[in-house]
Amino acid sequence: MGRGGEQMSFGRMHRKEDARFIRGRGTYTDDVRLPGMLYGAILRSPHAHARIVSVDTSAAEAHPKVRAVITGQTLAGLNLAWMPTLSNDIQAVLATDKVRFQGQEVAFVVAEDPYSARDALELIDVDYEPLDAVIDARKALDPGAPVIRDDLEGRTGNHIFDWEAGDRARTDAVFERAEVTVAQDMLYPRVHPAPLETCGAVADFDKVTGKLTVWCPTQAPHAHRTLYAMVAGLPEHKIRVISPDIGGGFGGKVGIYPGYVCAIVGSIVTGKPVKWMEDRSENLMSTAFARDYHMRGEIAATRDGRIQGIRVKVLADHGAFNGTAQPTKFPAGFFHVFSGSYDIETAHCEVTGVYTNKAPGGVAYACSFRVTEAVYLVERMVDVLAAELGMDPAELRLRNLLKPEQFPYTSPTGWEYDSGDYPKALRLAMDLAGYDKLRAEQADKRARGELMGIGVSFFTEAVGAGPRKHMDILGLGMADGAELRVHPTGKAVLRVSCQSQGQGHETTFAQIVGQELGIPADDVEVVHGDTDQTPFGLGTYGSRSTPVSGAATAIVARKVRDRAKIVAAAMLEASPDDLEWADGRWSVVGDPSTGKSLAEIALAAHSNLELPEGVEGHLDAVTVYNPPNLTYPFGAYICVVDVDPGTGQVKVRRFVAVDDCGVRINPMIVEGQIHGGLADGVGMALMQVMAFDEDGNHLGASFMDYLLPTSMECPSWELGETVTPSPTHPIGAKGVGESATVGSPAAVVNAVVDALAPYGVRHADMPLTPANVWRVVNGNPFRT
Numbered sequence: 006m007g008r009g010g011e012q013m014s015f016g017r018m019h020r021k022e023d024a025r026f027i028r029g030r031g032t033y034t035d036d037v038r039l040p041g042m043l044y045g046a047i048l049r050s051p052h053a054h055a056r057i058v059s060v061d062t063s064a065a066e067a068h069p070k071v072r073a074v075i076t077g078q079t080l081a082g083l084n085l086a087w088m089p090t091l092s093n094d095i096q097a098v099l100a101t102d103k104v105r106f107q108g109q110e111v112a113f114v115v116a117e118d119p120y121s122a123r124d125a126l127e128l129i130d131v132d133y134e135p136l137d138a139v140i141d142a143r144k145a146l147d148p149g150a151p152v153i154r155d156d157l158e159g160r161t162g163n164h165i166f167d168w169e170a171g172d173r174a175r176t177d178a179v180f181e182r183a184e185v186t187v188a189q190d191m192l193y194p195r196v197h198p199a200p201l202e203t204c205g206a207v208a209d210f211d212k213v214t215g216k217l218t219v220w221c222p223t224q225a226p227h228a229h230r231t232l233y234a235m236v237a238g239l240p241e242h243k244i245r246v247i248s249p250d251i252g253g254g255f256g257g258k259v260g261i262y263p264g265y266v267c268a269i270v271g272s273i274v275t276g277k278p279v280k281w282m283e284d285r286s287e288n289l290m291s292t293a294f295a296r297d298y299h300m301r302g303e304i305a306a307t308r309d310g311r312i313q314g315i316r317v318k319v320l321a322d323h324g325a326f327n328g329t330a331q332p333t334k335f336p337a338g339f340f341h342v343f344s345g346s347y348d349i350e351t352a353h354c355e356v357t358g359v360y361t362n363k364a365p366g367g368v369a370y371a372c373s374f375r376v377t378e379a380v381y382l383v384e385r386m387v388d389v390l391a392a393e394l395g396m397d398p399a400e401l402r403l404r405n406l407l408k409p410e411q412f413p414y415t416s417p418t419g420w421e422y423d424s425g426d427y428p429k430a431l432r433l434a435m436d437l438a439g440y441d442k443l444r445a446e447q448a449d450k451r452a453r454g455e456l457m458g459i460g461v462s463f464f465t466e467a468v469g470a471g472p473r474k475h476m477d478i479l480g481l482g483m484a485d486g487a488e489l490r491v492h493p494t495g496k497a498v499l500r501v502s503c504q505s506q507g508q509g510h511e512t513t514f515a516q517i518v519g520q521e522l523g524i525p526a527d528d529v530e531v532v533h534g535d536t537d538q539t540p541f542g543l544g545t546y547g548s549r550s551t552p553v554s555g556a557a558t559a560i561v562a563r564k565v566r567d568r569a570k571i572v573a574a575a576m577l578e579a580s581p582d583d584l585e586w587a588d589g590r591w592s593v594v595g596d597p598s599t600g601k602s603l604a605e606i607a608l609a610a611h612s613n614l615e616l617p618e619g620v621e622g623h624l625d626a627v628t629v630y631n632p633p634n635l636t637y638p639f640g641a642y643i644c645v646v647d648v649d650p651g652t653g654q655v656k657v658r659r660f661v662a663v664d665d666c667g668v669r670i671n672p673m674i675v676e677g678q679i680h681g682g683l684a685d686g687v688g689m690a691l692m693q694v695m696a697f698d699e700d701g702n703h704l705g706a707s708f709m710d711y712l713l714p715t716s717m718e719c720p721s722w723e724l725g726e727t728v729t730p731s732p733t734h735p736i737g738a739k740g741v742g743e744s745a746t747v748g749s750p751a752a753v754v755n756a757v758v759d760a761l762a763p764y765g766v767r768h769a770d771m772p773l774t775p776a777n778v779w780r781v782v783n784g785n786p787f788r789t
């Protein structure tokens with residue numbers, strides 16, 4: 006169906022929010038301007054590791070436009086120098102003892118304008134005593150390595166945690182008797198979500214009312230409010246977090262950053278609103294990172310290609326503070342899905358986390374908590390096995406994929422995949438790609454010395470965190486609320502706790518209500534991103550909005566529909582038991598002419614119509630949804646590349662993506678999500694890495710060095726779909742926002758490695774830049 010108006014159900018509908026976005030009328034954090042507002046700027050460490058001998062702020066304080074200079078010592082006096090991280094560690098808000106990564110926050114200047122604030126930073130004199138830095142995670146555990154976290158009592162090394170999943174003994178036994186085993190080391194490089202809008206905040210503390218209002222582009226406004234209350238001791242009802250329009254989040258805007266806390270303290274100290282906006286370099290250097298997993302995978306299989314076991318060891322680089330985003334119990338997030346989409350007897354993984362002198366983070370960048378790393382690992386390993394066996398990688402996958410009758414399927418690490426028809430998705434992708442023809446074309450080209458590669462990947466994600474009995478974040482359960490009010494004239498307002506960063510919730514959530522109530526989606530206003538206006542919930546990340554808040558929305562709409570039934574029964578002088586819901590109306594069974602639309606019922610519910618004893622008027626409802634399980638979207642991707650042997654340049658010529666996210670609310674939005682995620686995957690596979698020199702200097706702190714994929718690097722995506730509704734979700738939907746970012750890097754890398762097969766290449770680490778590919782071809786460190 007076309008533009009808005011009559012759209013009453015699922016289907017393609019232009020995004021309501023585009024009316025303001027395409028006119029430049031969105032309101033982002035930096036658009037917030039309050040009377041008397043001051044501006045903050047952060048002084049950052051030039052060293053990756055150094056002791057702070059002294060900080061002299063006197064010259065900065067003497068600057069005529071400076072209103073306050075805040076240091077670690079100022080914060081220590083307020084007991085705010087350190088804050089908790091999402092992983093139960095502590096992180097310095099402003100450094101007191103040492104700096105532990107380049108770009109770390111050292112002091113905060115508040116001035117009358119942003120330029121003076123920046124100028125005054127240069128007037129602060131910090132005396133540093135440089136220390137040796139630990140940059141390579143593989144050296145972090147060496148006995149003589151400098152101890153980064155000497156602030157933590159009893160710390161003598163850089164080890165953070167050991168975690169394991171699966172069955173070690175059984176897996177080792179399978180490897181011992183296996184006909185074939187393969188092993189491969191690989192790195193999922195440190196990358197950055199790099200949203201176009203950087204982080205920032207406007208904090209406004211009103212001394213008279215005691216109310217603190219914070220505007221910031223957070224993906225989880227309610228969680229932020231509760232944490233501010235817990236950490237700073239401010240009463241929660243006196244805190245309002247407003248997350249306005251957001252220019253991309255991608256997991257990088259889930260956590261609380263030092264700049265937010267500084268803006269709040271700045272406002273409390275000066276009595277004025279304070280705005281802090283970081284610039285691009287600050288964003289890339291200090292505000293989160295993702296991945297940085299050094300992985301070793303092993304597969305045990307039979308000679309004819311039946312995968313029996315998978316074994317994995319990971320060294321996880323968590324930077325200077327363990328700020329990884331994840332539900333509390335899972336230090337490696339949902340890495341559990343590393344056995345992939347295959348029917349594997351047994352699996353085991355071990356993950357060791359270490360501190361290094363790099364920025365903290367470990368955010369779930371388009372990733373349901375480390376699902377991306379897990380999928381990349383297993384999909385690379387399956388290709389390594391295919392090479393060892395001399396089998397076609399698609400054929401090897403088809404031989405091992407879970408079968409539809411195996412669902413619900415309990416994985417070797419104990420996760421219950423809800424539903425799927427995997428072989429159907431892969432076969433569809435192969436049909437769309439013309440797989441056999443592509444292989445024939447490749448053979449011809451190889452004979453001519455041309456490098457063409459075909460990469461296959463198959464993924465299963467675990468999204469929609471999460472069931473309260475299994476997970477929480479810092480003690481907060483992951484259930485989401487929803488409130489729905491229907492006005493007398495049949496227009497509705499839905500209030501949800503999740504926050505859109507560009508996904509189009511104002512449209513799709515209105516469509517869910519429209520579908521359930523038979524009213525146009527344009528008649529439903531979606532309110533989100535303001536803790537004073539919306540019910541509690543944990544926010545938008547890990548593709549959880551549709552699985553959790555979307556489910557809450559369907560259920561709250563059904564509650565309204567049930568109330569409407571009682572009102573309709575009174576209107577029709579019938580018993581509610583004699584009514585049926587059809588075509589968006591309640592009518593007497595078998596007599597559609599009696600049908601009452603929701604608008605008619607809403608008016609009656611607000612009128613003097615007599616309702617049965619105990620039934621209230623109006624047409625509102627609230628609910629809290631605690632998901633019974635995660636949802637498990639999946640997909641089959643095929644990538645075709647051409648590699649120039651002279652320059653190492655990779656051209657992604659085609660990309661076929663078949664996604665199954667269950668029922669699609671808005672197929673156009675889903676396709677947009679997939680397009681974006683595929684581009685992300687091409688970026689990571691071919692272009693991106695947060696690189697450091699051995700002293701810890703950041704080598705990618707601008708978009709000249711940290712490259713974003715554009716349409717120039719991307720082919721015209723070819724999409725297909727299958728629909729396996731989630732059995733646990735009220736409308737059968739599964740999340741999709743991250744699927745393509747999760748599934749695509751492996752497809753691209755598999756394609757490039759396939760192209761380089763004539764050189765004996767079995768693996769090459771991302772990013773496959775021309776220089777890296779050229780090195781692989783002309784002196785290959787990975788050659789077997």
Ligand code: PCD
Pocket residue numbers: 224252253254255256257368369370371372373374506507508509510513514545546547548549550551552666667668669670671672674675678681738739740741742743
């Ligand atoms: N959908 C539909 N259907 C289905 C599903 C879904 O329709 N079945 C749609 C919905 O509604 C929305 C979307 O689609 O609108 C999405 O969803 P989801 O999947 O649920 O998700 P969410 O939650 O909403 O979101 C989140 C995601 C993430 S997570 C990420 S990264 C990314 C994605 O999202 N980010 C972003 N996407 C995007 N887009 C944009 N534009 N921007 C951004 O920022 Mo993380 O964890 O945070 O890392």
